[in-house]
Amino acid sequence: MLTQIHSLNILLPFLYFVTFAVYFLDFTKELKFFNRSKRIALFASISTHLFYLALRTFEFQHPPITSKFEIFSILAFAIGFSFFLLELISEVHKTGVFVIGISVFFQVLSTIFILDNYEVKEVLRNNLLGLHVISALLGYAGFTVSAVYGILFTIMYKQIKRNKFGKIFVQLPSLELLEKLSFYSVIIGFLLLTFAISIGIIWLPQAFSDFTYLDPKLISTTIVWLIFGTGILTKLVGNWYGKKVIKFFLIGYALTILSMFLANVILPSFHSFY
Amino acid sequence: MNFIGISLTHKTASIEVREALHLSKEESSELILRLKENIFSSGFVLSTCNRTEIFGFPKDGKFDFQPVLKTLLDFKHVENLKPENFVKYFSCSAVKHIFKVASGIDSLIIGDSQILGQTKDAFQLSEDLEFTDSVTKRIFDTSIKVGKLSIRETLIGEGAVTISFAAVQVVGKIFSSLENKSALVIGAGETGELAATHLRDKGIQRLSIANRTFDRAEKLAKKLNANVIEFDKLKDKLNEFDIVFSATSAEGFILEYDDIKLNMKKRKGQPICLMDIALPRDINSKASQLDNVFYHDIDSLNIIVNQNLQKRQSEIPKVEKIILSEMISFFSWYNTLDIVPTIKAIREFFEEIGNDELEKIKYKLSSDGFEKVEDMTHRLLGRLLHNPTMRLRQIAEKGTDPNEVASMSVLVKELFDLNSESHEKETK
Numbered sequence: 107m108l109t110q111i112h113s114l115n116i117l118l119p120f121l122y123f124v125t126f127a128v129y130f131l132d133f134t135k136e137l138k139f140f141n142r143s144k145r146i147a148l149f150a151s152i153s154t155h156l157f158y159l160a161l162r163t164f165e166f167q168h169p170p171i172t173s174k175f176e177i178f179s180i181l182a183f184a185i186g187f188s189f190f191l192l193e194l195i196s197e198v199h200k201t202g203v204f205v206i207g208i209s210v211f212f213q214v215l216s217t218i219f220i221l222d223n224y225e226v227k228e229v230l231r232n233n234l235l236g237l238h239v240i241s242a243l244l245g246y247a248g249f250t251v252s253a254v255y256g257i258l259f260t261i262m263y264k265q266i267k268r269n270k271f272g273k274i275f276v277q278l279p280s281l282e283l284l285e286k287l288s289f290y291s292v293i294i295g296f297l298l299l300t301f302a303i304s305i306g307i308i309w310l311p312q313a314f315s316d317f318t319y320l321d322p323k324l325i326s327t328t329i330v331w332l333i334f335g336t337g338i339l340t341k342l343v344g345n346w347y348g349k350k351v352i353k354f355f356l357i358g359y360a361l362t363i364l365s366m367f368l369a370n371v372i373l374p375s376f377h378s379f380y
Numbered sequence: 381m382n383f384i385g386i387s388l389t390h391k392t393a394s395i396e397v398r399e400a401l402h403l404s405k406e407e408s409s410e411l412i413l414r415l416k417e418n419i420f421s422s423g424f425v426l427s428t429c430n431r432t433e434i435f436g437f438p439k440d441g442k443f444d445f446q447p448v449l450k451t452l453l454d455f456k457h458v459e460n461l462k463p464e465n466f467v468k469y470f471s472c473s474a475v476k477h478i479f480k481v482a483s484g485i486d487s488l489i490i491g492d493s494q495i496l497g498q499t500k501d502a503f504q505l506s507e508d509l510e511f512t513d514s515v516t517k518r519i520f521d522t523s524i525k526v527g528k529l530s531i532r533e534t535l536i537g538e539g540a541v542t543i544s545f546a547a548v549q550v551v552g553k554i555f556s557s558l559e560n561k562s563a564l565v566i567g568a569g570e571t572g573e574l575a576a577t578h579l580r581d582k583g584i585q586r587l588s589i590a591n592r593t594f595d596r597a598e599k600l601a602k603k604l605n606a607n608v609i610e611f612d613k614l615k616d617k618l619n620e621f622d623i624v625f626s627a628t629s630a631e632g633f634i635l636e637y638d639d640i641k642l643n644m645k646k647r648k649g650q651p652i653c654l655m656d657i658a659l660p661r662d663i664n665s666k667a668s669q670l671d672n673v674f675y676h677d678i679d680s681l682n683i684i685v686n687q688n689l690q691k692r693q694s695e696i697p698k699v700e701k702i703i704l705s706e707m708i709s710f711f712s713w714y715n716t717l718d719i720v721p722t723i724k725a726i727r728e729f730f731e732e733i734g735n736d737e738l739e740k741i742k743y744k745l746s747s748d749g750f751e752k753v754e755d756m757t758h759r760l761l762g763r764l765l766h767n768p769t770m771r772l773r774q775i776a777e778k779g780t781d782p783n784e785v786a787s788m789s790v791l792v793k794e795l796f797d798l799n800s801e802s803h804e805k806e807t808k
Binding site for chain 2: 262266267269271275278279280281282283286345346347348349350
């Protein structure tokens with residue numbers, strides 16, 4: 107099984123790269139072949155990835171959340187999977203190249219640095235922790251996808267305002283749709299993060315003797331949750347539109363990255379496992 | 381192939397000449413009757429605002445364009461026409477020209493979608509007036525096929541190539557659907573009407589018209605199932621609209637920067653599209669500085685039109701490839717026409733012999749026995765004639781050497797002493 111895991115670990119970045127290339131060619135060349143093949147390529151990539159993650163869980167007897175690079179692999183999968191669903195249910199067909207690129211990035215890092223972790227802390231074998239981490243990661247994947255659509259919205263907005271009607275103008279969907287996609291991704295991300303926080307609130311005090319509500323990771327996650335919660339409220343209640351709401355979510359995403367970096371890399375936390 | 385035609389288009393004549401020579405449906409019908417009586421055995425007349433074309437097979441088989449020109453000029457009495465206003469086509473070039481017209485690559489606006497419908501109508505008129513035969517019908521069918529293939533397999537008809545349509549295309553890049561949007565068209569002239577029609581075609585939920593002359597607005601609103609807004613109350617009601625098209629002939633701005641700014645406050649920042657398709661402009665372009673205000677004028681929309689025209693231009697080689705392929709197919713079929721009477725004659729000759737011999741033994745056999753012999757005779761003849769028939773068709777379909785087809789035909793007729801008169805080519 108270990109040989110299969112290693113083979114799949116090498117195969118995955120290639121699969122994601124091929125998928126990225128097909129989406130790129132579909133965006134630039136507009137050929138029917140690429141249009142038909144892109145979703146098949148993405149489905150093959152995420153299916154293989156799911157199988158790989160299942161094999162790892164089974165072989166190493168813990169969910170694949172015990173190192174940064176296992177987390178990166180889950181993040182690559184979560185982003186690919188979120189986009190697969192989004193493309194399936196929405197009319198957006200030309201934005202994959204911007205999203206799948208992120209999966210390629212995380213999976214390449216994971217493939218290079220991931221280790222076979224048989225020996226891990228007992229707490230990392232806990233299924234509740236697995237659920238907590240995976241839902242939080244899916245939540246952050248939602249925010250990432252939202253940021254991608256936010257950036258595309260901003261580019262498209264500027265192109266239309268400046269009378270630039272090139273490839274981006276022709277291929278990207280309407281501003282209204284980009285805004286909707288960004289908003290829906292934030293809602294999905296927010297719900298998943300809320301779920302992750304709820305599990306954390308119930309389970310963390312029992313699992314850690316040194317638990318404190320003043321932990322940097324808890325504070326940063328709460329800040330992220332508050333930022334996106336406020337964004338959703340202003341959009342729904344305050345009737346914010348277009349550029350204003352997109353700008354809010356993009357700033358929110360930048361703060362998320364910053365706070366996560368500070369909490370995970372700079373400041374000490376009971377909540378750090380690696 | 382003695383197929384000839386004359387063509388006057390935007391490439392060869394001014395708009396005044398084209399207008400003067402334009403034929404209505406009734407006039408086309410009358411002209412066809414004259415052509416049918418005196419010049420052509422079959423053909424067609426196509427007349428649009430950009431072209432008048434007359435094509436057909438001369439009854440006398442000569443490549444003489446003068447009678448066609450004379451008939452047309454006697455019919456329309458157009459002055460100041462010069463010989464260079466007409467391009468003359470014959471045989472292969474005539475067929476190719478018709479295919480090019482149907483594909484839209486010969487149009488003033490390359491890839492014009494209307495021309496295929498106009499060509500179909502012209503062909504239909506010929507059929508209705510019994511001005512067709514198997515060859516012209518084949519030309520008609522192939523032309524329509526070329527037109528359809530060009531639209532389906534190339535991007536020759538893609539993208540907006542008019543200002544109003546380009547404006548609607550930009551609107552489509554701001555709003556995902558027009559089904560829950562409201563639009564206001566200011567100006568009920570030709571441009572305003574075109575813009576309003578495009579919006580209606582795209583499924584706009586609420587359409588309103590405003591015009592200085594209220595009656596004119598009302599008339600257009602009735603035509604497009606829209607509401608009318610009084611011109612004086614325009615600014616007060618502006619916030620109700622997501623899309624505004626302005627196409628008046630007013631000298632100054634109808635909507636100033638402050639009007640739009642106030643409107644955006646009332647709309648609480650909801651995006652608005654301002655399409656200023658008037659010349660001189662109706663809306664102060666400073667409005668484009670406001671957030672969520674998408675202002676475009678003729679100059680900016682022209683960028684899209686030119687881009688799309690360039691794209692269509694680059695698709696011409698693909699359309700020409702389709703035309704070439706269909707020409708090969710058409711002439712392969714046409715060349716078989718030379719051999720068809722010979723094949724028919726040889727089959728009839730053998731069947732006659734078979735029937736004669738069957739007649740001789742008809743009463744010498746039981747009915748069951750006769751049926752078996754009859755079946756066997758037909759099968760035998762079928763098998764004997766299969767290879768010569770197929771070989772003759774193959775030679776004709778190659779179409780590389782018409783003399784080979786003719787000499788083969790003569791040889792077959794000589795060998796079997798076929799009555800040449802009764803087996804003359806029927807279709808030509």
